[in-house]
Amino acid sequence: MxxxxxxxxxxxxxxxGADPTPYxxxxxxxxxxxxxxxxxxxxxxxxxLSEKRGLVSCLVSLPSGRKIVCATSGMGAPSMSIVASELFxxxxxxxxxxxTTGSIREDVKAGSIVISRAALCRQGAAHDIxxxxxxxxxxxxxxxxxxEAAEGVGSTWHLGITASVDTFYEGQERVDSLAGGHLLRRxxxxxxxxxxxxxxxxxxxxxxxxxxxxxxxxAAGCVCAVISDRTxxxxxxxxxxxxxxxxxxxxxxxxxxxxxxxxxxxxxxx
Ligand code: URA
Numbered sequence: 001m002x003x004x005x006x007x008x009x010x011x012x013x014x015x016x017g018a019d020p021t022p023y024x025x026x027x028x029x030x031x032x033x034x035x036x037x038x039x040x041x042x043x044x045x046x047x048x049l050s051e052k053r054g055l056v057s058c059l060v061s062l063p064s065g066r067k068i069v070c071a072t073s074g075m076g077a078p079s080m081s082i083v084a085s086e087l088f089x090x091x092x093x094x095x096x097x098x099x100t101t102g103s104i105r106e107d108v109k110a111g112s113i114v115i116s117r118a119a120l121c122r123q124g125a126a127h128d129i130x131x132x133x134x135x136x137x138x139x140x141x142x143x144x145x146x147x148e149a150a151e152g153v154g155s156t157w158h159l160g161i162t163a164s165v166d167t168f169y170e171g172q173e174r175v176d177s178l179a180g181g182h183l184l185r186r187x188x189x190x191x192x193x194x195x196x197x198x199x200x201x202x203x204x205x206x207x208x209x210x211x212x213x214x215x216x217x218x219a220a221g222c223v224c225a226v227i228s229d230r231t232x233x234x235x236x237x238x239x240x241x242x243x244x245x246x247x248x249x250x251x252x253x254x255x256x257x258x259x260x261x262x263x264x265x266x267x268x269x270x
Contacts, residue, residue, distance in 0.1 A: 008053065008055065009090075010053075011057060021066070022091055024070070025071070025253070026084070026097050027098045036060070036249050037060050040253055045059075062256075066256075071083060073097070076204050077126065077208035080205040085212070088218055093219065094220075096223065097209055097222040099205060099223075100226075101201040102172060102202045103200065103230060103231070104200065104230045111240040113158070114160065115157060116138055116203075116222040117160060118161050119136040119138075121211060122164065122171065123164055136164070136211050138210055148255070149254035152254060155247040158200055163194050165204060173187055176234050201224065203222075210222075224248060225244035225247060
């Protein structure tokens with residue numbers, strides 16, 4: 001009997017073949033999902049799984065022979081939470097977010113990559129998943145694999161705590177490019193405060209993903225390309241985006257390709 005395709009991601013567990021993979025890379029941008037399936041030594045596109053609602057998902061094989069899903073999560077935590085939930089329901093148990101980010105520290109430069117070991121989660125979607133106090137923590141096994149891979153790839157990497165927020169402009173205190181012009185008083189100075197707390201960067205999905213990982217029981221990690229230097233300004237550095245993004249993809253592919261299967265059951269405890 002044919003299994004029903006999941007409503008949003010547009011594919012079922014059966015679509016992953018006879019031996020369905022538990023591994024997935026997820027990213028916000030469908031163009032990045034497509035990029036992950038081509039041009040990275042030995043990575044082979046097996047098949048397009050779906051492009052329903054612009055959420056491009058592909059089955060890919062790595063040089064080691066391991067198959068992985070590359071899936072688009074859309075922008076922000078609400079969309080990501082739907083995709084992560086449906087990926088879990090088709091058997092995915094290891095999810096690595098490959099994203100982009102804005103650094104809030106001088107020493108974390110545009111062009112480098114940030115690996116998140118945990119997140120300050122200021123996200124509405126996460127309230128529907130766990131109490132606000134619930135930890136937003138990455139899998140230590142996956143995080144170590146990402147660091148190892150970053151060393152191997154030779155990228156400039158940083159490991160630390162990420163601020164995951166719901167908005168790109170207001171929530172990340174982009175006062176100069178704020179079309180509405182008004183920033184709530186409680187957000188004025190928030191970036192400086194986060195810097196004081198040792199937070200490295202802003203992005204928009206990791207916190208909720210990490211909380212979901214704890215609640216559902218899967219391993220989650222996050223690697224992001226730094227494309228904005230928020231200590232210097234608000235702009236996105238398009239000139240360095242492609243290379244930094246390629247580094248983050250290489251790191252994620254290498255980490256998920258070499259993730260030790262023995263840790264699959266130990267990556268989470270429920
Ligand atoms: N993504 C974000 O959320 N913020 C940035 O500054 C860049 C990418």
